[in-house]
Amino acid sequence: MGWINKQRNILDFALNSLLRRKGKNSALFVVYTGIIFLVSSIIFSSESIKRESQILLENSPEVVVQRTIAGRHDLIPEQYIGQLKSIRGVQEVKGRLWGYYFEPGVQANYTFVVPDEFLYGPGYIVIGNGVSKTFLAGKGDILPFKTLDGSYTSLEVADILSPDSEIVSSDLILLSEYDFRKVTGMQKGFYTDMILKVRNTRELQAITDKIRRILPDTRPITRNEIMRTYEAIFDWRSGILLAVISGAAFAFIIFAWDKATGLSSEEKKEIGILKGIGWETSDVLFMKTWEGLIISLSAFFLGVFFAYIHIYFASAFLFMPVLKGWSVLYPEFRLVPFLDMFQITTIFFLTVAPYTVATIIPSWRAATIDPDSVMRL
Amino acid sequence: MIIHPAVIALIAGSLMVSVMLLLSAFFGVSIFRSWDIRSGSELQLNLERKTYLISTLMMYVLWFQLASFFLFIFTADRLHELFVGAMCAAGTLNVNEYGYPALILKMVNFILAGLWLIVNYVDNRAYDYPLIKKKYALLLVITPFVFLEAAIQGLYFAGMKADLITSCCGSQFSSGEGTVASELASLPVIPLKIAFYSSIACTFMSGFIFLWKENSKGVLFSLASGITFLISIAAVISFFSLYLYELPTHHCPFCMLQREYRYLGYVFYLPLLCAAVTGSGVGVLASFRTIESLNDAVPVTQRKLIAVTLISYFLFSAVATYAMISSPLMLKGY
Numbered sequence: 001m002g003w004i005n006k007q008r009n010i011l012d013f014a015l016n017s018l019l020r021r022k023g024k025n026s027a028l029f030v031v032y033t034g035i036i037f038l039v040s041s042i043i044f045s046s047e048s049i050k051r052e053s054q055i056l057l058e059n060s061p062e063v064v065v066q067r068t069i070a071g072r073h074d075l076i077p078e079q080y081i082g083q084l085k086s087i088r089g090v091q092e093v094k095g096r097l098w099g100y101y102f103e104p105g106v107q108a109n110y111t112f113v114v115p116d117e118f119l120y121g122p123g124y125i126v127i128g129n130g131v132s133k134t135f136l137a138g139k140g141d142i143l144p145f146k147t148l149d150g151s152y153t154s155l156e157v158a159d160i161l162s163p164d165s166e167i168v169s170s171d172l173i174l175l176s177e178y179d180f181r182k183v184t185g186m187q188k189g190f191y192t193d194m195i196l197k198v199r200n201t202r203e204l205q206a207i208t209d210k211i212r213r214i215l216p217d218t219r220p221i222t223r224n225e226i227m228r229t230y231e232a233i234f235d236w237r238s239g240i241l242l243a244v245i246s247g248a249a250f251a252f253i254i255f256a257w258d259k260a261t262g263l264s265s266e267e268k269k270e271i272g273i274l275k276g277i278g279w280e281t282s283d284v285l286f287m288k289t290w291e292g293l294i295i296s297l298s299a300f301f302l303g304v305f306f307a308y309i310h311i312y313f314a315s316a317f318l319f320m321p322v323l324k325g326w327s328v329l330y331p332e333f334r335l336v337p338f339l340d341m342f343q344i345t346t347i348f349f350l351t352v353a354p355y356t357v358a359t360i361i362p363s364w365r366a367a368t369i370d371p372d373s374v375m376r377l
Numbered sequence: 378m379i380i381h382p383a384v385i386a387l388i389a390g391s392l393m394v395s396v397m398l399l400l401s402a403f404f405g406v407s408i409f410r411s412w413d414i415r416s417g418s419e420l421q422l423n424l425e426r427k428t429y430l431i432s433t434l435m436m437y438v439l440w441f442q443l444a445s446f447f448l449f450i451f452t453a454d455r456l457h458e459l460f461v462g463a464m465c466a467a468g469t470l471n472v473n474e475y476g477y478p479a480l481i482l483k484m485v486n487f488i489l490a491g492l493w494l495i496v497n498y499v500d501n502r503a504y505d506y507p508l509i510k511k512k513y514a515l516l517l518v519i520t521p522f523v524f525l526e527a528a529i530q531g532l533y534f535a536g537m538k539a540d541l542i543t544s545c546c547g548s549q550f551s552s553g554e555g556t557v558a559s560e561l562a563s564l565p566v567i568p569l570k571i572a573f574y575s576s577i578a579c580t581f582m583s584g585f586i587f588l589w590k591e592n593s594k595g596v597l598f599s600l601a602s603g604i605t606f607l608i609s610i611a612a613v614i615s616f617f618s619l620y621l622y623e624l625p626t627h628h629c630p631f632c633m634l635q636r637e638y639r640y641l642g643y644v645f646y647l648p649l650l651c652a653a654v655t656g657s658g659v660g661v662l663a664s665f666r667t668i669e670s671l672n673d674a675v676p677v678t679q680r681k682l683i684a685v686t687l688i689s690y691f692l693f694s695a696v697a698t699y700a701m702i703s704s705p706l707m708l709k710g711y
Contacts, residue, residue, distance in 0.1 A: 043382050224461070231458050232379070232539050239380030281429050289433075340636075342383065342451045349386035349448060353441065357393045360433055368426040 007290075010283060014290035017270070028259050029299055035252050036303025036351045037310070038245050043347055044311040045319060046238035048338050053230045056168060057223060061195035062204065064221045065211060075190040080215060084196060087210050089203045095191030097177060099184050101145065106134040110173050114180045122178040124158040130170030132160050148185030155179060196220075241319065242350070249351075253358045260362035265374075271366055272374035281367050288363035296352045304347065312337045379459065379537045383452040388534065390445045391527035394438050401431045402520040405513035414505055428509075431516070432497050435490060438523075442487040443650070447643075449483055449530070450631055459539040466631035475533035482526040484650070489519045491654030492661055495682065499662060502674035508665060562628040564615045573612040576605040577694050580656075584683045595679050599660025602686055606653045609693065613645060617697045620704035644696045652689035655682040 018025055065084065067076040076095070084093045097114035110131055120126070127137065137143055137157050144152045161169045181188065198207055208220040263271075271284055310316060404427045413421055453466035453476070463469050470476030493515055500508040583598040614630050621633055621641060634642035659682045666675050 046382075228459055228461075228539060235379065235381040238382055239385060242382055242385055243380075281426075285429060285433055342448075342455060345444065345448050345451065346383045346386045349390050349444065350382070353390060353393060356437060357397065360397075360437065361430065364426075364430040364433060368429060 006283075007286065010286050011290045014287045015294065017287075018291055018294060021267075024259065024264075025295065028256060029295060031252055031255060032295065032299040032351075032355065033303045033306070035245075035249055036300055036347065037306045038248070039242065039350050040304045040307035040343075040347045041310050041316065042238050042241045042245075042319060043343050044307055044339070045316045046234045046241075047343060048311065048336060050231060050234045051336060051338050053234075054227060057227050057230070060223055060226070062198050062201065062223050063196040063208060063211075065194045065196065065215075066219045066221065067193075067215075067217055068219050069217065073193075075186065075192065076194055076218070078189045078191065080194065080218070083214055084194065084211065087207060087214070089199055089207055090196055091199045092197040093194055095194050097180050097186070098192050099180075099186070101173070101183070103134075108134055108171070110171050112173050112175060112180055112184065114177050115174050118174065118176045120158040120176070122176045123156060124176070125155045125179070126159045126161060126174040127157055128161045128169040128172035129163045131173060132157075145183050147183050153179070153182060249354065253354050256355050257358045257362060260359045261365070263366055267366070268369055268374040271369050272371040275369070275371040276375060284367035285363060288359075288367060292356060292359050292363070296355060300348065300352055303351075304344070308337070308339070378535050379456065379539065381452065381456065383448060383455065384534050387445060387449060387452060388527075388531060390441055390448075391523075391530055394441050394445075395523055395527045397434045397438055398516075398520045398523045401434050402517055404431055405516045409510055409513040409517075412506075412509055414509075428506075432494070432501075435493055435497070435516075439487065439490040439494060442483065442490055446480075446483045446487060446650075447634070449480060450634060454631060454635065456537075459537075465629055465635075467629050473533060473536040475529050475536060479526065479530040479533050482522065482529060486519070486522050486526055487650060488654050488657065489515075489522060492658055493519060495654070495658035495678070496661060499665065499671060499674050499678050502678070503668075503670040505670050507668045507670050562614055564611060566616045569608075569612055569615050573605075573608050574694075576601065576608045577690055580605045580690060581687060584687045587683055588680060594666060595659045595663045595683070598683060598686075599656055599658075599663065602652060602656025602659070602690070605690060606649060606656065609649055609690075612697070617645070617701060620701040620706050623704055623706045625706065641696070641700065645693060648689035648693040652686045652693070655689070656686045658682050659686070 065076065065080070067074045067080075078095065081093045081095060084090060094116070097112075099112050101110045101112050102108075103110060125143070127135075127143075132138065135141075135143060139157055139160060141157050142154045143157060144154050147153050155175065161172065161174075175183075180186070186192075196207070198204055204222055204224075208222060211218060211220045274284060275281075310318065404424075408424050408427065408431075411420060412424055450466050453469040457463040457465055457469045460469060460472055463472070470480060493512070496508055496512050496515065500506055500512055580598065580601040583601045587593045587595055587598050610630075614628050618628050618630060618633065619625055621638060622629075631642070632638060633645065634640065659679050662675050662679050662682070665671050668675075
């Protein structure tokens with residue numbers, strides 16, 4: 001009990017002494033909070049995007065088969081469907097039609113997709129929210145599209161996709177197979193790629209091996225591979241962002257070091273008096289540790305709190321362009337809040353630990369001040 | 378090389394710990410060389426001041442080591458998605474040959490830092506710092522270990538290539554493979570259960586004997602506690618994990634640190650690590666009993682350490698036993 005009471009008194013003293021030097025400590029506190037805010041924003045946003053992409057990819061096909069020629073993606077002929085179906089364990093094979101369309105008027109790329117069943121038939125399109133905004137088009141409007149031969153074809157907007165799915169559907173244009181082939185010039189009998197349904201997902205590895213053997217000009221891509229790649233990309237991007245701001249972090253550490261070293265003569269006198277009235281070196285060290293803890297923990301909670309608001313309520317306006325990749329049609333969406341101990345520990349290690357290390361030696365210097373020499377000042 | 382925020386944090390953490398130890402070792406050497414308690418010279422005064430710095434640094438090293446131990450397991454668990462066939466931390470650690478050595482070194486360094494602080498604590502109780510040279514010799518032993526850990530951890534992360542095929546924990550900890558882990562997993566359950574509970578009983582008995590009798594040294598207790606630590610780890614992998622996961626084949630020692638298992642792993646490993654430090658501390662202190670100025674301090678500290686060790690083992694075995702009894706899984710066939 002005695003030990004706890006002693007620590008309580010030292011903590012009390014440390015709090016008071018921090019409050020007495022508001023000016024000096026608040027500058028440090030603001031910068032410290034800023035650094036923690038930056039680091040946690042990066043970590044939160046990349047983690048949430050990863051989560052988001054995982055949720056999206058869960059519904060994507062198990063295997064996508066692309067044809068490649070000279071290492072480039074090429075159209076896949078219809079006959080491959082039969083060959084893929086002949087592989088044991090493959091339940092269903094479908095050809096997909098999709099592609100990009102550049103609209104010079106608004107300087108944006110749209111994604112054309114032919115759904116399995118297009119309810120409206122030729123002459124109609126269903127557009128995403130982003131497309132609707134850039135074209136200023138609503139239901140019933142007619143939009144012109146430039147076909148491969150240079151002529152224009154007009155398609156009527158039958159519906160607009162719900163804004164809830166904006167992260168995936170913002171730049172989407174759904175249309176019929178007939179219109180798709182007309183606009184893009186893709187010949188009949190060819191597809192963009194093919195998707196496979198597999199009865200038993202444990203057989204995936206064996207099935208992709210067989211595809212590569214039967215159709216050597218194709219490249220099967222499994223969903224897990226895509227998920228892994230996304231995971232790695234977002235980890236890498238957030239890692240690079242962290243490396244970029246590590247310069248700022250170093251500047252902060254030097255700043256903290258400097259602040260901790262530059263004791264005013266008043267502070268020195270105070271420590272001298274404390275030691276004169278019986279405080280031991282270890283007590284002064286405890287006081288300095290408490291001071292550091294108070295500053296670190298309040299900056300930490302405040303920084304993490306601000307980062308949380310920045311990412312989940314303000315749509316991460318500071319870094320989203322870097323993390324998401326670039327695109328003209330940014331979908332607007334709110335990230336799903338996701339927070340766990342792992343992120344918190346990582347942030348703590350990246351921010352509080354360096355600060356603590358930087359202040360150990362200055363605190364020790366302060367604690368070992370000779371009372372006699374400072375009180376004479 | 379995988380650039381993940383947590384990987385950067387771990388590498389930065391190891392670098393900081395290494396720098397702190399390098400600094401301590403640097404001052405330690407000068408203390409080791411020129412310490413003379415009877416002298417009142419400027420140098421001696423400076424050295425005395427430096428002892429405060431070193432003990433503060435070591436305090437932080439201990440905490441960093443503990444945090445980075447769990448962050449390392451956490452990171453390994455999180456990265457498993459990047460590797461085909463890895464299903465949890467066990468698979469990720471097996472991606473290359475540096476994973477498990479890095480983990481074990483983290484644990485060893487935590488225990489060493491704890492031991493150093495115990496020796497330091499006792500030394501400060503005496504008026505003439507009788508252990509000062511031994512203490513700084515120990516520091517010089519710890520320093521290379523910490524550097525080794527930083528290097529091996531660096532090699533581990535540098536050697537990671539996403540998408541390597543690794544065996545997942547299902548195959549690695551299942552019986553029938555010649556690795557240490559699988560040998561631990563295939564230990565016969567009933568003899569191991571007997572060994573576990575009897576070693577716990579031995580530790581408690583020797584602990585109580587020490588607390589009651591005046592003249593015992595504590596070596597026996599330290600030995601019993603060290604053996605209990607090793608048997609406990611074997612027991613976690615061999616059978617406690619099975620009850621926890623309710624699966625007779627899943628021996629993974631890391632999955633239990635996750636949310637799905639209510640973070641129960643922390644209740645297992647924190648007391649175990651604590652007991653390893655305090656239990657071996659009792660043994661280390663036993664050799665200092667003959668020093669005159671430590672006549673009072675050593676037995677008192679040993680008593681405290683024994684109390685902490687016993688509480689830790691009690692906590693561990695109570696939680697583990699409860700997990701075993703309350704589990705619907707029965708291991709009758711084993």
